[in-house]
Structure formats: C-alpha cells, structure tokens
Amino acid sequence: MLLLSLLGGAVQFGYTFYIYNQLVTAVANGGKYAARRTYRGKDVEKGAAAIRNLVVYGDPHPEGDAVPVVPNLKPENVQVKWKLSQSGAPAFVDLSIVNHRIDAVFGGISISGRPSVEFPYLGRYAPAEVEPWGADGGRIWSKQRSCCWCFSPCCWASSIVAKSCSRTRR
Numbered sequence: 001m002l003l004l005s006l007l008g009g010a011v012q013f014g015y016t017f018y019i020y021n022q023l024v025t026a027v028a029n030g031g032k033y034a035a036r037r038t039y040r041g042k043d044v045e046k047g048a049a050a051i052r053n054l055v056v057y058g059d060p061h062p063e064g065d066a067v068p069v070v071p072n073l074k075p076e077n078v079q080v081k082w083k084l085s086q087s088g089a090p091a092f093v094d095l096s097i098v099n100h101r102i103d104a105v106f107g108g109i110s111i112s113g114r115p116s117v118e119f120p121y122l123g124r125y126a127p128a129e130v131e132p133w134g135a136d137g138g139r140i141w142s143k144q145r146s147c148c149w150c151f152s153p154c155c156w157a158s159s160i161v162a163k164s165c166s167r168t169r170r
Contacts, residue, residue, distance in 0.1 A: 012104050041126070042130050080095055088127070089127075
C-alpha cells in the first residue's frame with residue numbers, strides 16, 4: 001500500500017510539473033512574440049488577443065478547431081499588460097497566467113499570476129495603424145503560418161520563403 005501511495009504521488013507531481021513546464025514555455029513564446037510585434041495604438045486589444053491566442057493555441061490566429069497547448073487553458077487565462085513610457089510608446093510587455101487550474105490524477109492546483117514573463121519591447125511603434133487582418137480575423141497576406149522560432153512575417157509573406165524555412169509549421 002505504501003509503494004502504491006508513493007507511485008501515485010510521483011505520477012501526480014510529474015504530471016503537474018509537466019503541465020506547468022508547458023505553461024512556462026507557452027508564456028515565454030507569447031512574450032517573445034509580443035516584444036517583437038508592431039504595437040498599434042488603435043488596435044491594442046486585437047494585438048492582445050493575438051498574443052493570448054499564441055500562448056493558448058501556439059498560433060496568433062488559430063483555426064476554429066484549435067486545441068490548447070495545455071488542458072483547460074483559455075485566452076481569458078492569459079493576462080497581457082503593456083508598460084508604457086512617458087511618450088506613450090511601449091517599454092515592456094508583461095504576460096502571466098491567471099485563474100487557471102491544473103487538474104491531475106488525484107486533485108489539482110490553482111495558479112494565478114504565474115508563470116509570468118516581462119520582456120523589453122523591441123518592436124515597431126505605430127500608434128496610427130490598425131491591425132492588418134481581414135474582416136474574418138484571418139491574415140490578408142498568405143495563409144502560410146509563421147516559423148515557430150522567429151515569428152517573422154517572412155514566412156507569411158511568401159510561400160517560397162516559407163518553403164525554404166526549415167522550421168515552418170503547416
């Protein structure tokens with residue numbers, strides 16, 4: 001009986017640690033994406049929605065049947081905060097997971113405010129622009145997805161470039 005309890009505890013801890021590690025990776029990827037994307041002052045919420053979607057689904061503009069990278073994770077569980085400089089331009093972006101429960105075999109834990117990351121903003125500041133998405137929320141440029149490492153628009157702009165990129169997801 002003692003051995004079975006120890007085995008159950010090890011499974012519980014291992015699964016919870018695995019899911020938390022998946023969350024850490026997703027939040028870090030979202031932070032990198034947010035730090036490099038164009039900050040458009042007129043459509044801050046559309047940009048935040050793309051960041052939330054990247055954290056939850058691994059894609060800023062997921063298909064309708066997309067599956068979250070972590071069970072029970074929803075875009076509402078991702079908090080995006082822009083820290084603005086005195087001029088109004090973004091200086092930092094903070095991302096964190098809020099009000100999420102990791103369910104495991106024998107119970108679960110609730111997390112809020114972690115994992116979290118803060119990245120300095122390195123992207124382009126364009127306060128007068130709007131998000132370049134079509135009315136259906138899709139990209140107006142190519143339907144090709146971004147490289148999973150660089151999130152650069154090079155893979156979106158041209159299918160030739162996308163095919164030459166070794167890390168393109170399809």
